[in-house]
Amino acid sequence: MKLNRDVIFRFSLNLDKYEERVSVSVRVADTLTRSLYVTLIKDGIVYDLNDVEMAIIKCLKPEGNLVYNDCVISGNEIKYSVTTQTVNIKGDVRAEFVITGKDGSVITSPQFVIHVYEQIYDDAAV
Numbered sequence: 001m002k003l004n005r006d007v008i009f010r011f012s013l014n015l016d017k018y019e020e021r022v023s024v025s026v027r028v029a030d031t032l033t034r035s036l037y038v039t040l041i042k043d044g045i046v047y048d049l050n051d052v053e054m055a056i057i058k059c060l061k062p063e064g065n066l067v068y069n070d071c072v073i074s075g076n077e078i079k080y081s082v083t084t085q086t087v088n089i090k091g092d093v094r095a096e097f098v099i100t101g102k103d104g105s106v107i108t109s110p111q112f113v114i115h116v117y118e119q120i121y122d123d124a125a126v
Contacts, residue, residue: 007034013097013109015042023113026087034082038097040109049076054100059114062091071097087116 009024026034036057040047049055052073057080059067067086072079078097086093093116097109 008037009034010037010039011112012039012041013112015040015047015107015109018110020110021113022110023092023115025115025117026082028087028090028116028118029084030082030087031084032081034087036078036080036082038078038080038109039076040078040097040099046076049073049078049099051102052099053102056098057095058098059086059093059095061086061089061093062116063089067093082114086114090116090118092116 011022011024013022014020024036040049055071055073055078057067057069057071059069061067067083069080069083069086078099080097093114094111095114096111099107099109101107
């Protein structure tokens with residue numbers, strides 16, 4: 001059963017300021033109910049994604065494992081539904097989007113953090 005209560009995190013990543021850090025928080029195992037809707041900014045305006053062929057998210061998890069997932073482009077937003085693999089371990093997940101244009105050009109977004117936190121107690125303890 002898919003819950004129809006998607007929690008959406010909307011934020012922008014500035015292609016001119018790679019040192020800025022955005023973070024969002026997700027509880028361990030909260031999957032397919034959290035979505036990231038991201039707009040890229042360049043020179044103070046929304047970056048045009050009309051000629052984008054593909055977008056992926058690359059994540060480096062706290063234990064060192066890598067996760068790659070496809071994203072959806074809708075207008076000038078990149079949409080990513082957080083997967084189980086992304087948030088199955090507590091800690092900070094470093095992430096970035098890689099966008100490939102129809103002409104073969106590639107641009108990588110600034111990194112951001114998905115902070116994965118534990119539940120208050122284990123359900124088996126109840």
